[in-house]
Amino acid sequence: MARKMKTMDGNQAAAHASYAFSEVAAIFPITPSSVMPEHVDEWATEGRQNILGETVQVTEMQSEAGAAGAVHGALAAGALTTTFTASQGLLLMIPDIYKIAGEQLPGVFDVSARAVASHALSIFGDHSDVMACRQTGAALLCESSVQEVMDLTPVAHLAALKGKLPFINFFDGFRTSHEIQKIEEWDYEDLKDMVDWEYIDAFRQNALNPNHPVERGSAQNPDIFFQAREACNPYYDALPAIVQEYMDKVNKKIGTNYALFNYHGAPDAEHVIVAMGSVNETIEETIDYMIEKTGAKVGLIKVRLYRPFATDAFLKAIPKTVKTISVLDRTKEPGSIGEPLYLDVVAALSDSEFKNVTVLSGRYGLGSKDTTPAQIVAVYNNKEKKRFTIGINDDVTHLSLEVGPAIVTTPAGTVNCKFWGLGADGTVGANKNSIKIIGDNTDKYAQAYFDYDSKKSGGVTMSHLRFGDKPIKSTYLIKRANFVACHNPSYMTKFNMVQELVDGGTFLLNCTWSKDEV
Known part of the structure; x- marks a missing residue:
């Protein structure tokens, strides 16, 4: 089956796949997920049809809590329903997610995972929002790249229907949601092929209907609440196999090898990292570099289905030679004995051969x-620190690892370009167009990421563009560029820009000065 190559970001990939399986989308905008419902709204207005031959009914509510309530109501009425959110928006949905899971309704929440405000607000990415939902009863499915978002979002929708449980389908805010990549796009006919229609029928039969009344939303006393609460266990026990079944359908269609936990690295690895999200792409790239350069015995386990956590599948993914496992969490739970993924890994290993x-x-x-790759190398070199941080210099509790010199792991021949602009000067928009032109009109792989502060207009923007003949897994900022452009002359006295050029690289200064003044 041939799929069209198209250049898009992670939000568009999620929206494209979710639109196919949705009849209703209840929405409320929040950065960085707003782009998903925008696409869905636009396509519905244009009359795009889902796999059922219908256009999606899009309703914008007055808050995320309202959107989640509308999702609950639409699901109870038998409509295939999706919403899109992040951060505090997701937290406002938590009471409804408990109800949707408790009533075994197959909704999908597409989440571009983002930090929850603590000592300060951050509109940027980490996993603190989705980790606040792990006790709700929703399944948690994670993707590491724009291509994976396209490939695995259908798995969330299909497994929700067969498994009779809601899914939080998540990927990293900004780093995946806003990263533009050249990817293969699903054709809706192929998605239709993978649907088991009897589960849609069963869902419809279960809908609230005056012709066959059922009791919903009762209140229960101590005599029966606990027993009824435990009655959902078989559904959670069965779900991992259902998710793998639909991953296998995807694998058969497109020749991939998606699993609940995917291993990458040396077959005889002694130090293995366990992680979720876009960091997996950087770790893969670093592993390939380390194995090629030094024959390092290192590996990675990519967590895809985080809830329910399938211990057997996890243990099968671990190489028998392992001596050390480093678990990387993109969240902080102050006061806990360890971060969530770490605690799950420890529990999974406790009774096993490992x-x-x-x-x-x-x-x-x-x-x-x-x-960065250098930070990942530091993780593999770490033997002393049982608890550690990377990417910062922790001079308070001294948990940070010593990071060695920067290494270049991006495939040889990849062209790296960096554009410095002023928010709202058109630099970011122009670069989005440039990368789409390169991606859609050449046979090169392309990637673009836009780094700016939360002021957006009026702040500094840095556009990071890569293109080349090999797939690009570099989910980190460009520090060594073949081409650097400065679109704001005042930056010349404020930032080190020329210093990031490789030898023989090109520097473009956009200014009104004469050659001599420069």
Whole structure:
């Protein structure tokens, strides 16, 4: 089956796949997820049809709490329903997610995971929002790249229907949601092929209907509440196999090998990282570099289905030679004995053949802090620190790892370009167009990421563009560029821009000065 190559960001990939399986979208905008419902709204207005031959009914509510309530109501009435959110928006949906899961309704929440405000607000990416939902009963499915968002979002929709449970389908805010990549796009006919229609029928039969009344939303006393609460166990036990079944359908269609936990690295690895989200792309790239250069015995386990956590599948993914496992969490739970993914890994290993393996716990990437290959090498070199951080210099509690010199792991021949602009001067918009032109009109792989502060207009913007003949997994900022452009002459005295050029690179200064004045 041939799929069209198209250049888009993670939000558009999620919206494209979710639109196919949705009849209703209840929405409320919040950065960085707003782009998803914008696309859905636009396509519905244009009359795009989902796999059922209908246009999606889009309703904007007055808050995320309202959107979640509308999702609950639409699902109870038997409509395939989706919403899109992040951060505080997702937290406002938590009471409804408990109800939707408790009533076994197959809604999908597409989440571009973002930091929750604590000592300060951050509009940038980490996993603190989705981690606040792990006790709700929703399944949590994670993607690491724009292509994976396209490929695996259908799995969330299909497994929700068969498994009779809601899904939080999440990926990293900004780093995946706003990263533009050249990817393969689903054709709706292929998505239609993977649907088991009897589960849609069963969902419809279960809808509230005056012709066959049922009791919903009762209040229960101590005599039966606990028993009824435990009655959902078989559904959670069955869900991992259902998710794998639909991953296998996807694999068969497009030749991938998606699993609940995917391993990458040396077959005889002694130090393995366990992680979720866009950092996996950087870790893969770093592993390939380390193995090629030094034959390092290192590996990575990519967590895709985080809830329900399938211990058996996780243990099967671990190489038998492992001596140390470093778990990387993109969240902070102050006061806890360890971060959530770390605690799950420790619990999964406790009764297994790996119970004597050393498990280390690391934090990275909070509030979109950049995570580089050199930091990943530091994780593999770490033997001493049981709990650590990377990407910052922690001079308070001294948890940070010593990071060595920067390494270049991006595939040889990749062209790296960096554009410095002023928010709202058109630089970011022009670069979005440039990368789409390169992606859609050449046979090169292309990637673009836009780094700016929360002021947006009037702030500094840095556009990072890469293109080349090999797939690009560099989910971090460009520090060595073949081409650097400065679109605001006042930056010349404020920032080190020329210093980031490789030898023989090109520097473009956009200014009104004469050659001699420059």
